[in-house]
Amino acid sequence: MSKTQSNATTRISSFVLLIIFLTLALSLTALILATTFFGQGNEIIAGYLLLIGFIGVALSTYVLFQTRRRMLRLRIEIPPIVTTIECRKCGFKSVREFQRGDYIFKEGEPCQKCNEKMLITAIYREVKDKEKTA
Amino acid sequence: MAMSSALQNGLIQLQLFEEYSWVFNLLFYVIFVVFIFYGQRIQMYVMLREVEGSLFKLKYIKDEGRKIAIETIKEIGKPQTDPAVRVDRFLEYFTIGPQSLDPAGVVWKLEHILDIRDVRFKDEVKLMAPATDDTQAHNLENTLEAAMALNFIYKIIRHFYLLGKKTLSLYIIMQIQMILPLIMREAEAYASALKAFAYGQPIGDGAGALVAAKLMRGHEIRKVPKDCVVATVPIEGRTTFVMKAEGPGGNVGKIGDAIKTVIDENEGKIATIIMIDAAMKLEGEEVGEVAEGVGAAIGGPGVDQFKIEESILKHHIPINAVIVREDIGDAVSPMRKEIFESADKAIERIKQLMLERTKEGDKVIIAGVGNSIGIGQ
Ligand SMILES: [Zn+2]
Numbered sequence: 347m348s349k350t351q352s353n354a355t356t357r358i359s360s361f362v363l364l365i366i367f368l369t370l371a372l373s374l375t376a377l378i379l380a381t382t383f384f385g386q387g388n389e390i391i392a393g394y395l396l397l398i399g400f401i402g403v404a405l406s407t408y409v410l411f412q413t414r415r416r417m418l419r420l421r422i423e424i425p426p427i428v429t430t431i432e433c434r435k436c437g438f439k440s441v442r443e444f445q446r447g448d449y450i451f452k453e454g455e456p457c458q459k460c461n462e463k464m465l466i467t468a469i470y471r472e473v474k475d476k477e478k479t480a
Numbered sequence: 481m482a483m484s485s486a487l488q489n490g491l492i493q494l495q496l497f498e499e500y501s502w503v504f505n506l507l508f509y510v511i512f513v514v515f516i517f518y519g520q521r522i523q524m525y526v527m528l529r530e531v532e533g534s535l536f537k538l539k540y541i542k543d544e545g546r547k548i549a550i551e552t553i554k555e556i557g558k559p560q561t562d563p564a565v566r567v568d569r570f571l572e573y574f575t576i577g578p579q580s581l582d583p584a585g586v587v588w589k590l591e592h593i594l595d596i597r598d599v600r601f602k603d604e605v606k607l608m609a610p611a612t613d614d615t616q617a618h619n620l621e622n623t624l625e626a627a628m629a630l631n632f633i634y635k636i637i638r639h640f641y642l643l644g645k646k647t648l649s650l651y652i653i654m655q656i657q658m659i660l661p662l663i664m665r666e667a668e669a670y671a672s673a674l675k676a677f678a679y680g681q682p683i684g685d686g687a688g689a690l691v692a693a694k695l696m697r698g699h700e701i702r703k704v705p706k707d708c709v710v711a712t713v714p715i716e717g718r719t720t721f722v723m724k725a726e727g728p729g730g731n732v733g734k735i736g737d738a739i740k741t742v743i744d745e746n747e748g749k750i751a752t753i754i755m756i757d758a759a760m761k762l763e764g765e766e767v768g769e770v771a772e773g774v775g776a777a778i779g780g781p782g783v784d785q786f787k788i789e790e791s792i793l794k795h796h797i798p799i800n801a802v803i804v805r806e807d808i809g810d811a812v813s814p815m816r817k818e819i820f821e822s823a824d825k826a827i828e829r830i831k832q833l834m835l836e837r838t839k840e841g842d843k844v845i846i847a848g849v850g851n852s853i854g855i856g857q
Contacts, residue, residue, distance in 0.1 A: 391500065427681055427814050446679050449728030451693060451856035469682050469854055470820040471813075 362413070366406045373402025430468040433457040444469060524650050527657045531641045534660050535634075541671045542634040545627040546571065552623055552678040556616050557609020566608050570624055571631045573600075591783045601625070618729030619680045619853060626674035626812075633667050666808060673812035677730055682854030684811045687804040688756040688777075690823045691830070692724035692848025693857050701857055707731050708738035709857055716831055717840040718751075727852035735778060735847050736787030742845055748795030751842035753788075754802060754830055757849040758819070761805035768818035769805040770825045772833065777801035778849045800837065802829050815854075 377399035383392035427444040438459045452466045515522075546567065553563045575597050578589035605612070605621050612620060637656065644653035676683050682690065696711035703726065704710050710723040721742045725733030743750055757777040761767065776788040776799055792799050804822045830846060838844055 394504070425814065444679070444681060449680065449854045449856045450682055450690065451697060452728070468820055470815050470817045472817050 362409075366410050369402050370406040373399045373406065375399075376402065425471040425473065427469065427471045429466055431455060431464045432467045433460065433462055433464045435462040436460045438464075520650060521648075524648065524653055527653045528641070528644060531637070531644070531653065531657055531660060534664055535637050535641050537664070538630075538634045538637055538667055541667055542627075542630045545630045545671060545674045548674055548678050549620075549623050549627045553609045553620060556612055557620070558611035559609055563608045566604070567624070567627075570604055570608075571628050573628065587783055587786045590781060594781060594783065615680070615729035618731050619677055622677040622730035622851070622853065623674055626670050626677055629670050630667060630674070633663060633670070637663065669809040669812045672809070672814070676812070676814045677853060680728065680730070680854050681814045683813060683851055684806045684815050684819050685758050685850045686815060686852055686855050687758040687806070687819050687823065687826070688848040688850040689724045689727065689852040689855050690815075690820070690848070690850075691756045691802075691826045692722050692846065693727065693852075693855050694823055694827060695720070695830075695846060695848075696722040696724070696857055704738045704741045706734040706737050708733040708735060710738060710742060711857075715844075716834055718834055718838055718842050718844050720834075720844045720846050722846045722848070724848040724855075724857065725850070725852040727855040727857055730851055730853035732780065732849075732851050734784060734787075735849055736784035736791075739788050739845060739847060740791045743791050743795060743797070746843055748797070749843060750795070750797050750845055751838045752834075753792060753797055753799045753845040753847065754833060755788075755799065755847045755849055756802045756804070756826055756830070758806050758811055759803035760811075761807050763807075765805050766818075767806055767810055767816060768822035768825075770822055770829055771803050771805065772829060773801045773803070774799060775801055777803055798837070800833055802826050802833070 376395045380392045380395035380399060383389075383395060428441050429444050429448050430439065430441050432439050436457065436459050438457055440458075448466055448469060450466055450469055453463045454466075455464045456462070457464050550564055550567050553559060553567070557563070575593060578586055578593060580586045601621050601624070602617065605617050605624065609617070609620055637660075640652060640656040644656065673683060675681075695713055695715070696709070699711040699713045699722075701709050701711045704723065707726050708723055709726050710721050713720050713722050723735065723738050723742070725731045725735070739753065755777040757779070759771075759777065761769070776785045776792075778785050778788065788799070791797075804819060804826060806816075806819055810816055810819065834844055
């Protein structure tokens with residue numbers, strides 16, 4: 347069931363792609379025709395063809411970029427998650443990337459300075475504010 | 481001479497234009513008529529396209545979720561057989577809620593059904609991944625539940641999309657297209673939740689559990705039903721019973737039962753209950769903002785809230801709530817720095833609340849509500 351669905355979506359998108367390229371080709375032809383009409387001195391027809399050509403090119407490239415952007419947006423980005431480990435004896439603190447098995451208030455890893463057991467005191471992700479300006 | 485030739489040239493052009501102008505005129509009318517009669521239909525196709533794009537994205541997210549779940553099972557569960565078949569079957573599980581025509585006692589029925597569901601899920605996870613310890617099993621269960629939610633969202637949207645395509649009814653397509661942005665947000669939230677669960681990372685919803693963990697750190701901890709831990713901590717001259725769901729596995733516990741147990745142990749002599757939970761923020765409110773109010777601050781299906789309200793009513797115990805604001809995306813994705821830092825602010829609020837609302841020597845229950853994934857004690 348889901349297989350047929352995915353086939354349908356890909357077929358439709360390739361169909362749309364075909365239409366986009368067809369429009370693009372037609373608009374380009376219109377532009378070329380415009381130049382020949384211009385050469386012949388038929389400036390008004392040339393002008394119309396120029397208009398149609400430009401609109402066609404603009405539309406098709408816009409739609410093309412839209413679909414491309416949609417594809418790009420599909421990727422799920424993984425925010426970096428950091429683990430802070432502290433030594434309660436000497437206060438040594440280190441920050442590293444999260445590893446599977448880490449949890450807040452986990453004891454374990456020996457301190458690099460005094461060999462005492464260290465404690466994970468924080469795990470969080472830092473969000474770079476780009477869209478969120480509250 | 482030159483001027484007359486230019487004039488002549490222009491005249492010829494004008495004639496040519498006149499010859500062709502009917503084409504442009506006709507074109508204009510055709511477009512006009514098409515938009516009058518087919519405007520709505522065109523709009524409908526545009527909407528369908530939009531839904532289709534989102535459906536495509538949802539399918540990708542859902543498949544990714546399933547893949548992560550299976551990979552995690554293979555990695556930590558060490559199953560003998562391929563877990564894919566079992567996972568696919570699990571993703572289709574459903575739960576039928578109790579009949580509420582006669583609402584008396586429906587909470588207990590709901591609780592019973594949820595218990596059965598929980599046991600079933602745990603058994604299923606054990607079968608899928610025999611080599612897991614308790615913490616990992618909890619995390620896997622949460623991972624699978626997130627994958628299940630994604631699967632469900634995908635199927636619902638697909639249903640409306642196909643139905644809309646079949647019936648070509650503007651209203652079917654419209655209603656799904658209108659709520660689509662919200663649904664996509666939720667789906668993305670579940671997708672990041674799934675990753676967090678698979679790795680055992682603390683999530684934003686665990687803000688309450690984090691506050692409790694910070695308070696109970698270094699004190700003797702005992703287990704209370706169900707899947708909760710409680711520690712007796714002296715704060716500001718009061719005896720507090722700090723509780724949270726047992727970590728660091730993904731687990732929300734039954735805080736309602738835990739509160740009831742502690743109240744019964746102290747024969748109802750509790751001065752106040754303070755609940756800390758993550759709560760939905762409105763757009764425009766700051767993430768990690770701490771706010772205060774009254775009432776049982778606990779989400780979920782409502783069973784725990786009901787139980788807490790029952791037990792406090794019996795003994796007339798006042799209940800206060802401290803909440804940490806975050807949106808749905810933050811609540812289920814790995815904990816943001818702002819939320820982590822708000823735990824200390826929440827602790828300050830709790831202390832202030834106790835100083836204002838209780839006397840020295842009083843007994844106070846402090847309940848940190850939320851998923852304790854990635855948060856020990
Ligand atoms: Zn040290």
